[in-house]
Amino acid sequence: MTKLDYVYASATELLTYFRSDPDKILDYLEAIYDRIRKVEAKVRSYITLRSREEVEREAENVVKRLKQGEDLALAGIAVAVKDNISTRGIRTTCASRMLENYVPPYDATAVKLLKESGAVIIGKTNMDEFAMGSTTETSAFFPTRNPWDLERVPGGSSGGSAAALAAGEASLALGSDTGGSVRCPAAFTATVGLKPTYGLVSRFGLIAYASSLDQIGPMARTIADVALLLSVIAVHDPKDSTSIPRNGKTDYYFKLEELMSSRPRLRIAVVKELWRGLEEDVERVLHRILDRICGEHTCDEVSIPITRYALPAYYIIAMAEASSNLARYDGLRYGLHVDVEGRSWIEVFTEVRSRGFGFEVKKRIALGAFILSAGYQEQYYIRALRVRRLLKNEFDRVFKRFDLVALPSMPIKPPRLGEAITDPIKLYTMDIDTVIANLIGSPAISVPAGLAATLPVGIQFMGPPLSEEKLLYAGALVEELRRGAALKPPI
């Protein structure tokens, strides 16, 4: 393989290669670092990039383990981890001034599993501050740019992870998805992003935005790679009370191969309300793919009128939980430190929170506190929960007749920098097709559907809880229609 091959090769290919020659891991990592040196200044995927020496030392140990005959599912693979997932000894900022110098003393369960499987964490990726945003522009440090068009955003909030994959700065990535934060950037960068069933991947160590909606999600350039990564991180965790109890691991890669050879016919629902308001060229790309899928599988249009309340319900619940989850940041035990001499704790807390949080975060905390306050809770929060329950019921009904729902990932192409962030309605409306999966706890995947002119468009599939295999299968079908080629950005 040439160095360029290393950079854009799939993890699946790399692993086969490393198994026959473990020493190649070090060449591969060198290639990744060379690539980073070349493109990072333009893309800016990483908030914290680990030193090459440190990563090499770690990789040497992986090589040793491989040579000793250990079976490592992700031996030597460079993984980019979103900066809201705790990494022991590596700064974890949530792209916020509040945690600019915070170094966690423990690993998130997902990170622990990655390390155990021989993966190498290469850096911590940029994101919207505390995952609040859909463009990676609310990062307190800098925006990340879309490798497909450096004038445009990579989506968010896991924009850094998606951009790193698209730009060849990592082979696999972890993101987190509260209302589309894995699927949105995947769609905008022509990568694959999966939001697992709520409770499939442990949230322990994921810095909470909205606990009842958050899930860590695997991201990669191919469906098979997402299956590979999911197999490693989808393990029951007693440290997370919302983790679904189950025995052992599931080999999603193997299950995907099985489905791809048996090729069962899928019953796909097209919820008409969710196909409205698309940009014309986005709609064209999506329909082209959907038509071809529906040629081989059974598609039917259904109507779920209540989906129109999904977006407000989502934002109410997310903000309410955020206002509570982010209360702990007061600068006392960790995080932004201000002068405390001669001042009361209230003064100190106020200054820490005024200076530590950015505008979008403050806005959501303030709205969330309002939503939960006595007298308004019934009107907003309780009603939002009701919508959530009704949505769940409606989709449960749909999933009795259908395997999956097909819907757009994003109704628009990636916006230019500054375009969406100045228009909150536009910003929030971007999430219209992604928030449902989080509200009902369902898994959903975004797969590259093609290009609208020069910009990526993603198609989304959503299924009932624990239907990840079918989602991967549907994704693989789309991938096949694009003749399996990973879309490579011009950068």
Next chain:
Amino acid sequence: MGDVRIGLEIHVQITALKTKLFCPCPADYRGKEPNSHVCPVCLGLPGVLPVINRDAVKYAAMVAIALNCKISDRLVFVRKHYFYPDMPKNYQISQYDGVGSTPFCREGFLKLTINGHEKIVRIRRINIEEDPGRITYPTGDIATSPYSLIDYNRAGIALLEIVTEPDIESPQEARAFLTKLINILEHLGVTDTSLEGSFRVDANISLGGGSRVEIKNIGSIKDVERALAYEILRQRTIIERGGIVRRETRHWDPVRKVTITLRAKEVEEDYRYFPDPDLPPVRITSEFIVSVRRSMPELPDMRIERFMKQYGLDRYHSTVLVSQKWLADFFEEAAKHYTRYKKLADILITDFLRWVNEYGIKPHELRARPIHIARLLELLDKGLISIKIAKEIMPEIVRSGSDPEKLIRTRGLLRITNRDELQQIVREVMRSNPKAVEDALRNPRAINYIVGLVMKRTRGRADPKLTIELIKNELQRYKAS
């Protein structure tokens, strides 16, 4: 006092637990180096999640059953929000009666007997919640300290919050209620209230349907009684002078023995309760409750009945013994060595208890062993010591835990039963008190005075029967001469 309404809110730590409520940190934080019993979870570091300690639920269920409460079919935790430096997350994981949430249990009651009357205090609810950390002020006072120190060792310790209806009508009733409650908690093994800070009370009090005043954070039963008595007096004085009692939160100063204003309470604080999404509701099954009920230790009321049956004690003795778990335990242990139970119960609830209280000895500091009391009674039964001596050495036994037999021997307190020895003493006493002898010769009843003199001389060690016999013999001799 018919117009006084008191409601209590009691916080007790579940000291029986080995670990904290939501993390595996050890729960025995007392006397440990500050911030040494902490982990990312109880420090509320970013990204951590709570996991419920199942044993806490078991103990809570025991208390709920003992207080006749209806246990909810779901275990739901909520977040109670307020900013304070001792709370790592700036919210407390607690329970609440609201939309989508429920207290652990509700609608219970506790039956009391006060001066022979039966009284029922209703329990509104019991919640399971986490304790915050501890703030210490270097000068001991918030106002004068230039800085404060926070110890999070206590953060996350399991608490039970027991809330009564305002059924209590006097400070004495409050004391009776709390005494019985603590006794139940100790019998269940849930809480060791001798541990500092394991038991705190907030008291709500209103007079004549007026404003409710809350007194926060009272540390002992005695202080609850005092604070309430003070508060009744204060409020009554205001009303008598035509004033209006303000709705407020007050603080009990145990040193100056007064309540002082903490903050006026115009509106309910808004804690923005909502169900904790990190702790999905858990079903509480009837099988679970049945198994807890089966594993429950004996409760005080049952123990009183058993004492009456097993030891043949009357209700009064049984009740006094069982009113404090340690005393009842002490009795039962001593009863293994001494079987005249009534006598044993008697000495325990009179002399023994008197000195324990006099010295202010806490049950866990008590050095006297049950077998010591049993031995003391045996000595008494065998006539080796007098009751006077027994009473005399009781304080020593209570204070130092000395073996009564050794104590008596080393101090020479054995009864003087040797005829010659006693005769010698009697003679000396009579010789040096001719007036008393004269009286006795005239009036046989005056012998008692001489007996007294002999007892005084022997510090009560003289065998009384023998003494009288010898005095009478001597008097015969006087008459003869």
